[in-house]
Amino acid sequence: MRRILWFRRDLRIEDNPLLSLEGEVLPIFIFDTHILTKLPSHDRRVALIFTLVMRLKKALQSRGLDLKLFWGTPEAIFSHLILLGFDEVAASGDYDAYARKRDTEISRMIEFHYLQDTYIFAPDAIHKEDATPYRVFTPFYKKAKTLYTPDHAKSFSPAEQKLIQTDYEGITLYDKDRMRKLACRLESLGFTPSSVELPDPQSLLEALPAILKEYETRRDFPALGATSHLSVALRLGMLSIRELLRFLARQEAAGLPTQAFFRQLIFRDFYAYVLYHFPHVEKENYKYPFNGIEDKEAYEKFCSAQTGVPIVDAGITQLLQTGRMHNRLRMICASFLTKDLLLPWQWGEAFFARHLLDFDTASNVLSWQWSAGTGIDPQPYFRIFNPYAQSKKFDPDGRYITRWLPQLKELTP
Numbered sequence: 411m412r413r414i415l416w417f418r419r420d421l422r423i424e425d426n427p428l429l430s431l432e433g434e435v436l437p438i439f440i441f442d443t444h445i446l447t448k449l450p451s452h453d454r455r456v457a458l459i460f461t462l463v464m465r466l467k468k469a470l471q472s473r474g475l476d477l478k479l480f481w482g483t484p485e486a487i488f489s490h491l492i493l494l495g496f497d498e499v500a501a502s503g504d505y506d507a508y509a510r511k512r513d514t515e516i517s518r519m520i521e522f523h524y525l526q527d528t529y530i531f532a533p534d535a536i537h538k539e540d541a542t543p544y545r546v547f548t549p550f551y552k553k554a555k556t557l558y559t560p561d562h563a564k565s566f567s568p569a570e571q572k573l574i575q576t577d578y579e580g581i582t583l584y585d586k587d588r589m590r591k592l593a594c595r596l597e598s599l600g601f602t603p604s605s606v607e608l609p610d611p612q613s614l615l616e617a618l619p620a621i622l623k624e625y626e627t628r629r630d631f632p633a634l635g636a637t638s639h640l641s642v643a644l645r646l647g648m649l650s651i652r653e654l655l656r657f658l659a660r661q662e663a664a665g666l667p668t669q670a671f672f673r674q675l676i677f678r679d680f681y682a683y684v685l686y687h688f689p690h691v692e693k694e695n696y697k698y699p700f701n702g703i704e705d706k707e708a709y710e711k712f713c714s715a716q717t718g719v720p721i722v723d724a725g726i727t728q729l730l731q732t733g734r735m736h737n738r739l740r741m742i743c744a745s746f747l748t749k750d751l752l753l754p755w756q757w758g759e760a761f762f763a764r765h766l767l768d769f770d771t772a773s774n775v776l777s778w779q780w781s782a783g784t785g786i787d788p789q790p791y792f793r794i795f796n797p798y799a800q801s802k803k804f805d806p807d808g809r810y811i812t813r814w815l816p817q818l819k820e821l822t823p
């Protein structure tokens with residue numbers, strides 16, 4: 411069997427189902443111009459992904475394999491690759507609208523072998539008694555718990571694989587019918603390096619037992635650093651979800667509480683599941699036709715941390731400076747944009763999508779729809795987070811606010 415192994419959101423060699431398939435292989439990564447040409451040249455995520463791709467290439471080389479790099483549209487690249495004669499392309503599931511359209515087009519050119527990797531459950535593995543998909547998280551979570559077995563955490567062992575020899579060196583660009591070879595540098599793609607901190611999944615796992623002890627009671631307080639910070643590693647597949655589940659099982663066996671944390675992982679699954687079954691919610695309200703008021707000035711102020719509401723401006727400042735934002739802050743800022751400024755949730759979603767290092771269409775869109783009250787869940791449109799009450803409750807001594815807005819230090823009680 412001759413296979414293309416297409417790495418996308420699984421940038422690791424450990425516990426990767428792609429490496430468990432025996433035979434002759436050509437591992438590839440595509441810098442997709444459908445996505446990249448829309449991004450600014452200083453985009454932090456592209457710099458991060460580029461570094462991870464180069465690491466993956468080295469790790470594969472140490473196993474006698476390699477990672478061939480391409481720059482262009484997946485359709486153009488596959489239309490050339492298939493001329494080398496392959497039996498199939500194997501890739502892990504990716505379920506947003508663009509990913510599904512892309513994969514459907516490629517599956518018309520070559521046999522497509524989907525693997526289950528990114529999430530705990532395949533998107534069609536859970537359904538109601540009447541075989542329709544769940545729309546509400548709590549019953550989905552209950553069902554997921556009853557269906558979950560240790561098999562969901564089973565590791566994939568590497569198989570015997572032989573690299574198919576090709577002359578793809580550097581970054582191969584297909585421009586219409588011309589092939590060009592570019593140097594393996596971020597600048598070759600038109601992006602500039604940026605000083606983004608690389609997550610280290612193993613040290614984050616080492617820190618997790620201490621976090622799990624009080625996760626349920628401390629996770630909502632942004633100044634405490636009481637969450638795992640694993641979202642970027644999970645988003646880019648630097649850490650296998652199964653390795654995390656095995657780690658959690660060991661912590662549970664050692665007597666640590668893990669259920670509250672597991673519940674959040676199921677939230678991640680749930681959002682991917684909802685987007686898979688109800689793809690139109692990526693752009694449209696699921697309920698209520700109110701689409702917001704298009705006030706560009708208010709939006710500019712929100713996006714530049716100039717609203718005058720300290721907790722909101724602190725959250726946006728953290729996002730702009732680091733590409734990260736605590737979950738409580740994401741909820742407060744999203745509520746403020748949709749319920750106080752009455753702006754379209756799609757504007758807020760697009761702003762987060764531009765800046766979040768862990769940006770994931772499913773989690774981002776559905777969390778924004780939740781905040782706007784327009785989503786699939788029962789969250790009503792009239793439930794509003796008061797940002798000042800939220801500050802008092804979750805940042806009582808102003809530590810989070812003054813970390814990001816030090817100019818307010820003298821004003822804290």
Ligand code: FAD
Pocket residue numbers: 629637638639640641642644645674675677678681735736737738740741744762766768769770771773774775777778781
């Ligand atoms: P932890 O609390 O340690 O949770 C562990 C893991 O569970 C996370 O890494 C994440 O993968 C998952 N998780 C936790 N909370 C949620 C949640 N509410 N929804 C879905 N998954 C969750 N998360 C993203 O990964 N990408 C996004 O683009 C994204 N956009 C969001 C937008 C808004 C408006 C809101 C309110 C939330 C968004 N989230 C998003 C969910 C959540 O804020 C982040 O996953 C979390 O802050 C990541 O920090 P952590 O890894 O320390 O989380």
